[in-house]
Amino acid sequence: xENNYTLEIxxxxxxxxxxxxxxxxxxxxxxxxxxxxxxxFELKSGEIMGIIGExxxxxxxxxxxxxxxxxxxxxxxxFNGVSSEExxxxxxxxxxxxxxxxFQNPFDTFDPRNNIDKIIDETLKLHSIGKTRDERAxxxxxxxEKVGLxxxxxxxxxxxxxxxxxxxxRISILRAMLLRPKFLVADEPVSMLDVSVRAExxxxxxxxxxxxxxxxxFISHDINTTRYISDKIVVMYLGRIVxxxxxxxxxxxxxxxxxxxxxxxxxxxxxxxxxNPIKIEGEPPTPIDNGxxxxxxxxxxxxxxxxxxxxxxxxxxxxGHFASCHFINRxxxx
Amino acid sequence: xxxxxxxxxxxxxxxxxxxxxxxxxVSFDIDKQDSVGIVGExxxxxxxxxxxxxxxxPKNADVTGEVLFEDKDLxxxxxxxxxxxxxxxxxxxxxxxxxxxxxxxxxxxxMADIYTxxxxxxxxxxxxxxxxxxxxxxxxxxxxxxxxxxxxxxxxxxRVSIALSLMHNPKLIIMDEATTALDVITQGxxxxxxxxxxxxxxxxxxxxxxxxxxxxxxxxxxxVMYAGYLVEFGLVEDVILNPKHPYTKGLLKSFPPLKxxxxxxxxxxxxxxxxxxxxxxxxxxxxxxxKENICLYTAPKTHIVENGRKVMCNFAGGDC
Numbered sequence: 001x002e003n004n005y006t007l008e009i010x011x012x013x014x015x016x017x018x019x020x021x022x023x024x025x026x027x028x029x030x031x032x033x034x035x036x037x038x039x040x041f042e043l044k045s046g047e048i049m050g051i052i053g054e055x056x057x058x059x060x061x062x063x064x065x066x067x068x069x070x071x072x073x074x075x076x077x078x079f080n081g082v083s084s085e086e087x088x089x090x091x092x093x094x095x096x097x098x099x100x101x102x103f104q105n106p107f108d109t110f111d112p113r114n115n116i117d118k119i120i121d122e123t124l125k126l127h128s129i130g131k132t133r134d135e136r137a138x139x140x141x142x143x144x145e146k147v148g149l150x151x152x153x154x155x156x157x158x159x160x161x162x163x164x165x166x167x168x169x170r171i172s173i174l175r176a177m178l179l180r181p182k183f184l185v186a187d188e189p190v191s192m193l194d195v196s197v198r199a200e201x202x203x204x205x206x207x208x209x210x211x212x213x214x215x216x217x218f219i220s221h222d223i224n225t226t227r228y229i230s231d232k233i234v235v236m237y238l239g240r241i242v243x244x245x246x247x248x249x250x251x252x253x254x255x256x257x258x259x260x261x262x263x264x265x266x267x268x269x270x271x272x273x274x275x276n277p278i279k280i281e282g283e284p285p286t287p288i289d290n291g292x293x294x295x296x297x298x299x300x301x302x303x304x305x306x307x308x309x310x311x312x313x314x315x316x317x318x319x320g321h322f323a324s325c326h327f328i329n330r331x332x333x334x
Numbered sequence: 335x336x337x338x339x340x341x342x343x344x345x346x347x348x349x350x351x352x353x354x355x356x357x358x359x360v361s362f363d364i365d366k367q368d369s370v371g372i373v374g375e376x377x378x379x380x381x382x383x384x385x386x387x388x389x390x391x392p393k394n395a396d397v398t399g400e401v402l403f404e405d406k407d408l409x410x411x412x413x414x415x416x417x418x419x420x421x422x423x424x425x426x427x428x429x430x431x432x433x434x435x436x437x438x439x440x441x442x443x444x445m446a447d448i449y450t451x452x453x454x455x456x457x458x459x460x461x462x463x464x465x466x467x468x469x470x471x472x473x474x475x476x477x478x479x480x481x482x483x484x485x486x487x488x489x490x491x492x493r494v495s496i497a498l499s500l501m502h503n504p505k506l507i508i509m510d511e512a513t514t515a516l517d518v519i520t521q522g523x524x525x526x527x528x529x530x531x532x533x534x535x536x537x538x539x540x541x542x543x544x545x546x547x548x549x550x551x552x553x554x555x556x557x558v559m560y561a562g563y564l565v566e567f568g569l570v571e572d573v574i575l576n577p578k579h580p581y582t583k584g585l586l587k588s589f590p591p592l593k594x595x596x597x598x599x600x601x602x603x604x605x606x607x608x609x610x611x612x613x614x615x616x617x618x619x620x621x622x623x624x625k626e627n628i629c630l631y632t633a634p635k636t637h638i639v640e641n642g643r644k645v646m647c648n649f650a651g652g653d654c
Contacts (some may be wrong), residue, residue, distance in 0.1 A: 054517045055488075164605065194375040195544055199588040199601035228590035228599060251592065265522030266592060277522050291532055 005080050007043040007066075009216060012036060012075035014061050014239075018288070033059040034287045036074070037239035043232075045182060048209065048216045050230030050247065052223055052262065056284050058239040059219045063187045066217065067101045079182070087235045097127055100176035102205075104188040106168035110160040116171060117156040123175055143174055146206055166197035170204055177208045184209060185217045190225060202229055223266045227251055235259045238287045238295040245321030255323040258296050294326070302327060336402075337505060338364040338387075338537050343399035345382050345391065345562075352610035356382045358562040359399075362644075364506070364538055371541040371549030371570070373585065374559035380542045382426070384455050384508045384557070387540075388426060389416060403506075421452050422638070425504040427510035431495035435483040441494055442479035452502055468497040473527060489520035496524070500531065508540045513548060525552050546589055550574050558582045561606055561617045564636075568643030578624045578645040616648065 014036040019028040021211050037059045043049055064070040066077065068084060077084040079098060087095045091094070103109050110119050120140045121133070130136035144152045160168055169189060176184055186205065206229055209216045220226045226233060226247075233250045233288045233318055235243040235258065243256040254260045261278045280299045287295070293308035300307065304326070312326045345357040355380045361434040364370050372380045386397045387408065401408040403423070408416070418457050428434050436444055445465045450456060456464075466476050472493040483491060492512060499507055509528075513521040529552055532539060543549055549556055549570070557572045558566040558581060577583045584602040591597070604621040607613060616622070616629040637650040 054519060054647070153481060195546065196375045196585060196588050196602045199590075199599040199606050200603075203601075222516065224590040228596060229594060229650045262518060263592070279525065279526075280519065 005045045005215070006078075006082075007183055008076075008078040009042070009066075009074045010040045010078070012039050012062075012065060012077060013073045014058075014070060015063055016072045017055060031288045034239050034290065036072075036271075037287065037290075039236075039239070039241055041077075041234060041241070041244065042239070043183070043215045043217070045215050046210070046213045047232060048206070048218060048230045050226035050233045051217065051219045051236060052073065052221060052226050052233065053236035054221065054262075054284050056238075056286070057236045058287075059221075060187055061234055061239075062236070063101065063185045063217065063219055066183070066185050067099055068095065068262065069101075093127060097179045098181055099183040099185065100179060100181040102169075102172050102176055102184065102186040102189045105192050106172045107160060107164055109172050112160055115157055115159050116163075119160075119171070120175055120178070127179055129178070139178070143178055143317055146303065147174055147208075149174075164197075165193050166201060169193060169201050173201070173208060177214070179213065180212055181214060183215045183217070185219070188221070189220045191216075191220065191222065205229070218224060223251070223263060238284060240295060240324070242296065242325070243321075243323040245317075245323075248323045249318065253317075253321075255317050255321070255328055256296075256325045257300050257302055257327070261301075294324075335366045336363050337366045337368070337404065339402045340383075340387075341400040341402070343383065343386065343397065343401060345379070345386050346396045346398075347392075348394045348396060354610045356395075356562050356609060357386065360559075360562075360564045360569050361399075362557060362564065364540065366505070367532070367538055368555065369532070369535050369539040369553040370555045370557055371539065371543060371553035372557045372559060373543060373546055373549050375544060375606070377561075378559045379562040380544075380559050381510055384426070384510055384540060384542055387508065388420065388424060390426075393418055419497075421448070421504065422502040423504055424506045424508065425499035425502070426508040426510060427492075427495045427499045427512040429514055431491040434495065435491060437483055440480055440482055441486075445494075445498060448498060449501055464501075465497075468500060469494075471500065471531065472497045473523075475513045489516055489524065492516060492524060493527075494522075496528065496531075500535065500537075503535060504537060506538045506540065508542070510542045511544070512541075514543065514545065521548070528552065546574075546585055549563075558585070562609060563646060564644070565618065566643075566644065568639075569641055572641060572643055578639065578643075578650050579618075579647050580619055580624050584621075584623075 016033045016035055018031050018033050020031050021028055026085065039062060053059050065072050068088065079087065084095065121136050124130055124136045124139060130139050143150050144155065149155050149167065149170060189205065190201050193201060202225060217230055218226060230247050233245065233247045234241050235256065237258050243250055243254065243259045249262060250259065254263055261280050264276065264278045278301060280301060293310060294312050297303040297307035306326055312324045314322050314324050315328045316322055317328060341361045343357060343360050347354040347356055360383060372383065374380050385391050387401055391397065397409055442465060443464045446461045449461050449465065458461060466479060468480055469476060474490060474493050478486065478490065499624050513524055516524065525548065541549060541553055553570055555568065556570050557564055558579065566573060566582045573582060577586055587600045588602065590599055602621055607617065615631050616634050619625050619629045622629065632648060634648040636645050636646045638644055639650065
């Protein structure tokens with residue numbers, strides 16, 4: 001039972017309203033920004049899912065929705081069949097223990113006035129793990145030794161500003177994992193770090209998640225790193241999933257033009273291989289008044305009339321690999 | 335034809351309690367229309383090296399050595415003489431252009447200001463024409479001229495910064511992490527544009543980045559820095575395909591590939607040494623996977639291998 005948790009998201013929306021200057025200069029017009037626009041996926045324990053996309057495509061909003069830092073406008077987030085609202089009503093702490101988050105900037109994650117000892121101890125105390133201070137201290141000690149932050153005493157008495165980004169990020173992951181969450185959301189956990197320490201953090205994250213059979217949602221705009229860590233991958237554009245599937249199946253055999261563009265623009269270290277980046281215009285627009293056609297159509301290099309009229313259906317390409325594009329079934333176009 | 339030649343440049347930051355040796359005896363040359371990428375982790379002295387070329391370092395930094403730019407020693411020029419050179423011959427693009435643009439002036443007037451500082455004789459219509467030209471060159475719509483920085487996206491602001499740096503047709507552009515803060519697609523677009531502009535305007539470029547892939551794709555030569563030392567220098571093909579210094583090897587291994595096997599991702603264990611303490615032997619010895627006794631006591635010399643390639647390692651003399 002404990003090993004088979006599932007996270008199920010069905011049709012989750014998050015809309016923000018924004019006031020924009022209208023034609024009448026004394027009157028503003030209400031506009032809806034569709035940050036997350038109908039997302040559904042399923043995640044089983046032990047799986048690692050990567051979410052990629054440009055900035056402004058709703059990756060981080062989705063992360064906030066999962067961890068209940070923002071309430072969804074519509075749709076359901078189910079943990080093993082129980083909705084997040086219900087769980088929050090019953091036991092707030094239990095919900096928080098079940099889903100944890102690792103943020104992008106480790107320097108902003110911690111209270112700068114507390115030392116590492118206090119930071120970890122407080123979390124444990126809040127969730128009543130370990131009855132006495134000594135017991136909690138030994139839990140901390142064990143956990144820190146396991147991830148190689150030794151000598152532990154050396155770290156415990158330091159303050160966040162005295163540690164490097166890589167060390168702090170490890171403590172951030174460790175703190176989240178101490179609660180043995182069923183789900184972990186990592187929002188760009190390595191993008192602030194140096195390339196030389198990135199590998200270490202990713203390996204640690206992977207190890208921790210594997211040991212506890214936790215499901216991980218790994219959000220990043222770095223495709224190379226996401227490929228390395230994830231089993232499944234989801235490509236988002238303007239609040240919608242445009243392609244999803246097994247990591248290598250999506251990255252080696254992309255079906256959606258947006259995925260193709262992302263991959264072709266990804267700088268490779270292999271200089272022998274001549275890359276031919278697909279050029280697309282501009283940057284993703286703010287998701288106001290999209291559609292009715294495909295959201296990507298205005299920037300797409302192969303858009304046709306139909307793309308502007310109808311949003312493409314989700315189509316299965318091979319097992320477990322879905323994409324939403326009119327071009328997958330060529331007959332659809334005529 | 336040499337454009338810039340750096341000889342034994344060292345930079346020391348002095349403070350009351352300690353002196354930090356941020357750049358240590360670095361020498362390399364840049365030809366006309368050449369492109370050199372400097373890589374290394376944070377704190378390895380990449381930016382200090384570049385800022386020292388432009389004399390942008392704070393007062394407590396001592397720069398020694400020689401920097402010859404078209405046979406003038408930049409470090410010996412007076413401030414006035416240097417101001418003639420700055421921006422007209424050498425310009426720089428910073429990482430966070432949103433911080434280098436003034437938030438309360440329109441893009442056009444900011445750019446015009448900078449233009450007239452270096453060329454006072456130009457009349458305003460001429461300057462406007464020139465700036466609109468520049469904006470078009472970096473693929474920005476002309477309406478940007480009357481916009482404020484907050485109305486632009488990160489990629490557009492970075493383009494404005496690049497347009498600024500191209501204003502007086504410089505011979506050398508320094509890009510200090512110019513595309514690091516951008517998205518994959520925008521980064522790809524801007525890197526392509528830079529490469530094209532470079533060909534058209536015949537500019538040499540120094541590109542500072544901690545991302546190996548960016549340098550590998552856009553530069554002709556690569557300089558790898560570690561703790562203030564230039565540990566490896568050479569043509570991109572040579573260095574990437576056949577790295578000789580263990581640090582370069584480590585950096586390349588910590589970069590996950592997009593295609594092929596998911597090999598083991600390896601990071602470089604340990605941290606940068608404290609640069610305020612004098613050290614013995616090789617600077618990389620604490621983190622090096624292939625160190626031997628000789629590394630503990632003998633500081634490696636810079637070996638010159640083929641094609642003007644330099645490697646600073648005790649084992650680079652052919653027996654590695």
